[in-house]
Amino acid sequence: MARRGTTADLAVDLGTSNTRIVARGGGVVHEAPTAVATRPGVKGSEVVAVGKPARRMLGRTPDEIKVIRPVRGGVIADFDATELLLRHLFRAVGTRSLRKPRVLVCVPTGTTEVERRAVQECVRAAGAREVLLAATGMAAAIGADIPVMEPSGSLIVDIGGGRTDIAIVSLGGLVVRRSIQVAGSAFDEALVRWVRQNHALLVGDATAEAMKLRIGAAARVEPERTMRVRGRDLPTGAPREVDLTSFDMAEALHDHVDRIRKTVIDALREAPPEIAADIHDRGLVLAGGGGALPYLDRVLSDATGLPVLQPDQPERCVALGGAVLLEDAALFERVAQAQ
C-alpha cells in the first residue's frame, strides 16, 4: 500500500497488444507491442527480440524461435516473458533515481486477488522496488480528462486488444463495471475464420489485422472499400489472392460488435437513475485502439442514444491517466480503492 502523500516513479499499462510506460515528470508515453521472441540457449531460453522487432517476427519464425505474446485477454499468461519485456522497457524508459523504481500498474476490472498478487510479483521481478495497482477503467477515465472526483457519472468504454472494459465512474469510484474478452484480437480471429469459411483461404493473424486497419468496419456503411488479400488456398496449399470489402468485414465482425453493444447497454441499465441522467448529458467516451474500428462509434451511439466522444489519443488513455496519478498523490489515494 502507498504511504500517505507518495506515489510511484513509473506508470505501466500492460496491455494485451501494447505495453505503455510513463515516467513521473517525463510526460512521454513509451510504447512497445507486448511481444517477446526467444530461442533455446545454454541456460534456458534467451531473448532474441522484444517489442516491435519481436512482433514483426510473428508467424515468420523458424522452428527454434518462439514469439510469445505474454498477455492474453488483459491478463498475464506468461510470467517469464512479461518479466523480460518489462525489464527491457524499464531500462529503455530510465528513471532519474538510482534506486529501483516504484511502479504503478493498471489492471483490468475483474482481476482476481491471486492475479493481482501475480502482477505485483512479476513487476517486482522485472526490477520494481514496490508495485502499486490501479484500475484501468479509472486510469482511462482520468486519461480521457473525465472529472472523476465530481459527483457526476461518466461512462468510458475501453476496447483494447484483449478486452473491452466498461466503467461508469463517479466520485472517484467505479459505480458500474463490465469486462469481456472481446476486443481487437478477437476481431482479427473472427476475420481469419470468416475468410477461411467463405473463401477456403487461410490468412495469417498479421494479414487479418492489416485488413481490419485498412477496410475494417463495425457496420455496413457506404462507401464500400476493397482490399486484395493474399493467403494460402486450403484445398491446394498454393498462394492465392482474393478481393475483400468493408461489408465483408462488417459481416465477419457482427457477432463481436453485437456482444460489445449489448454489454454497454447492460452496463447502462445497471446505472442508478441520477447517473444515467449525467451520462445522457455527457455522452460515452470511447477509448482503446480497438475502439477506433470505423463505425463502432456509430453503432454504440445508435444503440444507446448517446453521443460518442473519442479522446485525442484513445489507445493511450490508460497510460496518460497513470501519468496523472504519478503526479497527484492525493488523487491516487482517493481512487486507489476502485477496482
Ligand SMILES: Nc1ncnc2c1ncn2[C@@H]1O[C@H](COP(=O)(O)OP(=O)(O)OP(=O)(O)O)[C@@H](O)[C@H]1O
Ligand atoms: N484504426 C483502428 N481500427 C481498428 N482497430 C485498431 C485500430 N488501431 C488499432 N486497432 C487495434 O487496437 C488493438 C490495440 O489496442 P490497445 O493498444 O488499446 O490494446 P491494449 O491496451 O494492448 O489491450 P487490452 O487493453 O485489451 O489489454 C489492436 O487489436 C489493434 O489492431
Ligand SMILES: [Mg+2]
Ligand atoms: Mg488497454
